Amino acid sequence: MRAKERHNIIKQLLTNNKKVLVSELSDKLDVTEETIRRDLEKLETEGILTRTYGGAVLKEGSFEGVNFYKRATINLEEKQKIAIKAIELLKNKPTIAADSSSTVIEALKLIRNQKDVVLLTNSTEVLREFTQSELTIVSTGGIFNKNSLSLQGSLAKDMIRKYNVDILLISCKGLDKEKGALDSNEVEVEFKKVLVQQASEVALLVDHTKFDRSAFVQLVDFKNIDYVVTDKCPDETWMQFFEENEIKVLY
Structure with missing residues (x-):
């Protein structure tokens, strides 16, 4: 799965659940936890999320996926x-x-x-x-x-x-x-x-x-x-x- 596809899935999960876990994303997307951490780091620079210990939460005021x-x-x-x-x-x-x-x-x-x-x-x-x-x-x-x-x-x-x-x-x-x-x-x-x-x-x-x-x-x-x-x-x-x-x- 390409990085762009993973990012879209992560953003959708954040929109729905407000938070994600590295371990769960690793299993769901069939990639290493290190790859997921790099994905979360990339999305954080875009203002989509805030990384936390073991995962990330949807950043307050993030417009992606918000009504x-x-x-x-x-x-x-x-x-x-x-x-x-x-x-x-x-x-x-x-x-x-x-x-x-x-x-x-x-x-x-x-x-x-x-x-x-x-x-x-x-x-x-x-x-x-x-x-x-x-x-x-x-x-x-x-x-x-x-x-x-x-x-x-x-x-x-x-x-x-x-x-x-x-x-x-x-x-x-x-x-x-x-x-x-x-x-x-x-x-x-x-x-x-x-x-x-x-x-x-x-x-x-x-x-x-x-x-x-x-x-x-x-x-x-x-x-x-x-x-x-x-x-x-x-x-x-x-x-x-x-x-x-x-x-x-x-x-």
């Missing part, structure tokens, strides 16, 4: 601060694309009554939340992911390629100066990459906990990001990094 509505309550105040700052970027932007993240939806709530704005999204929560909105909403269609309340798959990606938008709002699980913006769901990442290709500008909405945090797969390189919107000023090294990469920071 959308639970995610939406985590760091809500920070998300709302980010939303307010993000509004500055949406002025005179008649076409907007958005991922299904809870941070981005907080920003969309603030423009729900704007007329003559077209919103392209794979979020099914937007369809529910914005039934009385003045926005013109274009849904991507696709395979429904009930955990993230999003639409995914080839149908969704093909739909996106039909449109060009002024700005894209996305979020992620971690930021690394060398690796870029990182996420934990590979299927979701492939979808977001197509969104990035169709947008004239890209705004990354992330709270302060995402800085210097790793995740499973690269979402986008910093050269493709125009704005970073966060809840408080990043440290000096990050601000210098953003300046060198011509990324505007709003906080």
Whole structure:
């Protein structure tokens, strides 16, 4: 069994049971305990779990496998601060694309009554939340992911390629100066990459906990990001990094 397959199984077991034991995982996955310890170490660097004596527990605030509505309550105040700052970027932007993240939806709530704005999204929560909105909403269609309340798959990606938008709002699980913006769901990442290709500008909405945090797969390189919107000023090294990469920071 490949490492990626083991990691997915471990994350699912953590989601279901909140904890795992090295000995039990070794038996279940038919690998040595040392291999399991390396797997747990890798997942810990991604912010998925916290290792304990003899095993690991699901890390509080870990978003992988957590229901959308639970995610939406985590760091809500920070998300709302980010939303307010993000509004500055949406002025005179008649076409907007958005991922299904809870941070981005907080920003969309603030423009729900704007007329003559077209919103392209794979979020099914937007369809529910914005039934009385003045926005013109274009849904991507696709395979429904009930955990993230999003639409995914080839149908969704093909739909996106039909449109060009002024700005894209996305979020992620971690930021690394060398690796870029990182996420934990590979299927979701492939979808977001197509969104990035169709947008004239890209705004990354992330709270302060995402800085210097790793995740499973690269979402986008910093050269493709125009704005970073966060809840408080990043440290000096990050601000210098953003300046060198011509990324505007709003906080």
